[in-house]
Amino acid sequence: MEELNTKCLIIGSGPAGYTAAIYSARANMNPILFEGIQPGGQLTITSVVENFPGYPEGKPGAEIMEDMKNQALRFGADIRGGEIISLDLSKRPFLCKSDDNLTIIADTVIIATGATAKWLGLPSEAIFNGYGVSTCATCDGFFYKNKTVAVIGGGDTAAEDALYLSKLCNKVYLVHRRDQLRASKIMQDRVLNAPNIEMVWNHVPIEILGTVQGFSKNVTGIQLKHTQNAQEKTLTVDGVFVAIGHSPNIDLVKGQLAIDNENYIITEPGTSKTNIAGVFAAGDVQDRNYKQAITAAASGCRAAIDAERFLQH
Numbered sequence: 226m227e228e229l230n231t232k233c234l235i236i237g238s239g240p241a242g243y244t245a246a247i248y249s250a251r252a253n254m255n256p257i258l259f260e261g262i263q264p265g266g267q268l269t270i271t272s273v274v275e276n277f278p279g280y281p282e283g284k285p286g287a288e289i290m291e292d293m294k295n296q297a298l299r300f301g302a303d304i305r306g307g308e309i310i311s312l313d314l315s316k317r318p319f320l321c322k323s324d325d326n327l328t329i330i331a332d333t334v335i336i337a338t339g340a341t342a343k344w345l346g347l348p349s350e351a352i353f354n355g356y357g358v359s360t361c362a363t364c365d366g367f368f369y370k371n372k373t374v375a376v377i378g379g380g381d382t383a384a385e386d387a388l389y390l391s392k393l394c395n396k397v398y399l400v401h402r403r404d405q406l407r408a409s410k411i412m413q414d415r416v417l418n419a420p421n422i423e424m425v426w427n428h429v430p431i432e433i434l435g436t437v438q439g440f441s442k443n444v445t446g447i448q449l450k451h452t453q454n455a456q457e458k459t460l461t462v463d464g465v466f467v468a469i470g471h472s473p474n475i476d477l478v479k480g481q482l483a484i485d486n487e488n489y490i491i492t493e494p495g496t497s498k499t500n501i502a503g504v505f506a507a508g509d510v511q512d513r514n515y516k517q518a519i520t521a522a523a524s525g526c527r528a529a530i531d532a533e534r535f536l537q538h
């Protein structure tokens with residue numbers, strides 16, 4: 226089994242991971258970064274990113290992530306496709322294993338594993354997952370060209386998904402559990418002014434409706450319940466996009482690092498330091514407040530600087 230030594234192992238390849246790689250590579254820490262199962266992270270499945278500074282006209286998320294990766298490579302970061310599958314944080318240096326059978330011995334570790342889309346938790350949602358139910362509008366929207374779909378949620382992701390789908394589909398229902406969107410004002414204005422997006426306020430899904438014949442499954446509608454008067458109604462739709470937020474990806478560190486009641490890694494205020502010396506956290510895995518690409522990038526920068534300073538002492 227091959228063994229690698231590094232001053233800094235970075236786990237995750239969103240804006241936090243790549244920015245940590247840029248900074249730690251420039252600090253001669255010879256970082257090794259494992260990209261994980263979704264190289265580039267969540268931004269690779271968003272459409273155009275309009276609020277990342279430096280791109281006045283906006284740019285597709287996937288291209289921004291490619292730019293960040295290339296910038297890290299330029300400074301010598303060792304970027305590897307694949308996953309870290311085990312991590313022993315009980316003593317330093319930290320012993321890690323990858324899915325391609327490498328052992329990595331790391332003086333410091335930066336956890337930048339991001340977050341994964343949440344599901345509603347309905348049994349029928351699981352039945353039709355991949356057959357009419359999705360959490361990725363940019364991946365699956367194409368299949369609903371000229372059809373009718375529902376997006377569930379009221380945040381920026383739901384607004385962005387609804388707008389993206391409104392350009393492909395005849396009609397988009399945006400189903401939200403309250404009577405006011407959580408999304409940023411600019412996204413709210415766009416959604417509310419889109420001619421083929423219809424808001425369905427104060428409703429939650431209680432069932433995904435569809436047909437199952439052998440391996441053939443089709444969504445035909447969604448059953449909703451009013452959040453105040455409990456009245457039920459059905460929308461006829463061909464697809465359902467769930468956009469109700471994200472959960473931090475903490476499986477690797479669960480039981481080792483301190484986490485809060487919503488599973489975010491706890492960091493010392495104003496720093497990226499976790500409860501274990503030499504282990505730092507950056508990006509959405511530790512951010513319950515902002516969760517923006519730019520704040521993730523900034524926290525990756527902080528983690529790299531914190532790791533560098535830690536090794537100097």
Ligand code: NDP
Nearest residue numbers: 378379380381382383385402403407468469470471515516
């Ligand atoms: P959010 O947590 O912001 O929003 C989740 C939405 O889903 C809320 O409206 C919430 O309702 C609703 N919701 C949560 N659970 C359920 C449930 N079980 N049933 C029905 N509805 C539910 O998540 P997002 O993914 O939208 O955004 C996460 C972060 O990423 C935010 O900070 C956002 O600003 C950022 N982001 C920024 C983008 C951009 O700037 N272009 C694009 C996408 C995301 P309620 O409002 O009642 O709590």
